[in-house]
Amino acid sequence: MLATGPLTTVQDLGRPGQAALGIGRSGACDRASAALANRLVGNRANAAVLEVTFGGLTLRAEADLLVVTTGARCPGAPHAAPTLLRRGQELRLGPPASGLRTYLGVRGGIAVPPVLGSRATDLLAGLGPAVIATGDVLPVGEPVDPAPGVDLAPVPEPTAGELTATVLPGPRADWFGDAGWAALTGQAWTVTSESNRVGLRLDGAPLERLRAGELPSEGMVRGALQVPPSGLPVLFLADHPVTGGYPVIGYVTDADVDACAQLRPGQALRLRPGRP
Amino acid sequence: MRLLPSGSAALLVELDGLDDVLALYAALSADPPHGVVDVVPAARTVLLMTDPAVTTLAAVADAVRTTTPRPDTRAVGDTVELPVHYDGADLAEAAELLGLTPDELVERHTGAEWTVAFCGFAPGFGYLTQPGGQWEVPRRANPRTAVPPGSVALAGEFSGVYPRESPGGWQLIGRTDVAVFDLAREPAALLRPGTTVRFVAVRR
Numbered sequence: 001m002l003a004t005g006p007l008t009t010v011q012d013l014g015r016p017g018q019a020a021l022g023i024g025r026s027g028a029c030d031r032a033s034a035a036l037a038n039r040l041v042g043n044r045a046n047a048a049v050l051e052v053t054f055g056g057l058t059l060r061a062e063a064d065l066l067v068v069t070t071g072a073r074c075p076g077a078p079h080a081a082p083t084l085l086r087r088g089q090e091l092r093l094g095p096p097a098s099g100l101r102t103y104l105g106v107r108g109g110i111a112v113p114p115v116l117g118s119r120a121t122d123l124l125a126g127l128g129p130a131v132i133a134t135g136d137v138l139p140v141g142e143p144v145d146p147a148p149g150v151d152l153a154p155v156p157e158p159t160a161g162e163l164t165a166t167v168l169p170g171p172r173a174d175w176f177g178d179a180g181w182a183a184l185t186g187q188a189w190t191v192t193s194e195s196n197r198v199g200l201r202l203d204g205a206p207l208e209r210l211r212a213g214e215l216p217s218e219g220m221v222r223g224a225l226q227v228p229p230s231g232l233p234v235l236f237l238a239d240h241p242v243t244g245g246y247p248v249i250g251y252v253t254d255a256d257v258d259a260c261a262q263l264r265p266g267q268a269l270r271l272r273p274g275r276p
Numbered sequence: 277m278r279l280l281p282s283g284s285a286a287l288l289v290e291l292d293g294l295d296d297v298l299a300l301y302a303a304l305s306a307d308p309p310h311g312v313v314d315v316v317p318a319a320r321t322v323l324l325m326t327d328p329a330v331t332t333l334a335a336v337a338d339a340v341r342t343t344t345p346r347p348d349t350r351a352v353g354d355t356v357e358l359p360v361h362y363d364g365a366d367l368a369e370a371a372e373l374l375g376l377t378p379d380e381l382v383e384r385h386t387g388a389e390w391t392v393a394f395c396g397f398a399p400g401f402g403y404l405t406q407p408g409g410q411w412e413v414p415r416r417a418n419p420r421t422a423v424p425p426g427s428v429a430l431a432g433e434f435s436g437v438y439p440r441e442s443p444g445g446w447q448l449i450g451r452t453d454v455a456v457f458d459l460a461r462e463p464a465a466l467l468r469p470g471t472t473v474r475f476v477a478v479r480r
């Protein structure tokens with residue numbers, strides 16, 4: 001690793017099945033893009049990839065490697081087109097024109113030692129491999145399956161403008177009433193710069209709670225729109241806490257969370273009510 | 277029991293209290309419905325995370341409704357003994373809040389077994405309850421930015437052990453040298469729902 005950009009981590013499918021121990025799932029923020037990267041280089045679904053935040057990653061191959069990028073398209077990257085990187089050759093990911101997170105898949109997978117069954121870095125829980133640092137040398141695993149021989153996968157780019165995601169009522173929607181639901185779904189929220197792998201912090205007209213009082217902590221999954229006392233929702237992403245004590249007004253559908261994870265600070269998000 | 281929506285991939289079951297949570301959790305964790313990836317007990321709720329590729333929320337809801345809670349199997353885990361130095365910064369204050377002397381608090385804390393009701397907050401952090409324990413301790417008005425690892429603490433009806441240094445608002449009554457979460461150990465988490473805990477005072 002010759003340069004890492006603002007944040008590069010190792011990610012895979014995460015740690016499902018351990019939430020009852022207080023261990024969250026974590027894993028790639030944009031699961032669909034990470035899965036595509038693995039498919040394009042013939043990896044199994046649980047292979048580890050690099051999640052590169054806003055480009056800036058430079059690396060040198062220490063062996064011949066089949067690599068591909070997906071998600072946010074970085075200038076200089078073999079985007080959605082598997083490419084052989086020769087030993088000694090460098091790969092430089094420029095800043096993406098749209099989207100936030102780029103997935104670098106390597107045939108054989110990033111083979112750092114797993115922690116509790118996964119190679120995902122969970123920044124909230126402090127579990128998994130350390131954040132990638134300049135000078136790191138990462139092991140690459142042995143390929144398991146034959147390479148698929150795909151030249152190019154046509155996939156849509158993350159939007160640079162306003163994103164519309166589908167939202168369903170959450171367990172505590174009644175704490176906000178019809179007016180709260182209308183406020184949630186009737187405005188364009190702005191993604192703030194405090195957003196990270198834990199969640200997207202949204203700015204807009206605050207949501208008003210109809211009822212006071214505390215909520216005993218309860219379990220949640222990614223996509224949850226949790227409303228702290230400020231009234232400004234947080235959309236939980238991969239490294240969200242396993243349980244939380246603020247009411248969840250709604251949930252972005254699982255399929256739409258991936259697109260939300262590509263939003264940059266300053267971008268607008270509209271939440272369109274969907275059918276349960 | 278009330279089934280509450282939690283998006284396209286999860287279902288939240290709300291119950292009347294912790295005993296109902298533990299009884300339902302005991303049944304669901306022993307025999308999880310098809311396609312359920314995670315079952316997460318909390319103070320009043322049980323969350324079921326599903327794999328939408330394998331099942332539907334309607335099928336999981338049906339399975340939950342036909343699940344027979346198992347109130348008899350509340351404590352299903354191992355028994356763990358945790359030696360504690362009862363010299364926490366909030367020991368005197370916590371005792372006063374309970375109308376006890378520090379020694380009486382220690383006696384009550386060590387006098388009966390605790391059970392891990394559920395986990396959360398951080399990997400390996402267990403919320404422990406003592407049946408009939410009469411604990412009701414408010415959190416600190418100003419949470420600490422750094423609670424040392426191994427701190428034994430009280431909040432509400434719960435006791436807990438901080439697995440690592442972290443911010444926290446619980447009242448600190450002591451510390452243990454036992455690592456409740458250790459990645460070098462299998463299993464890493466010593467405290468899991470159902471584990472019985474006995475605190476033992478290290479002589480001062």
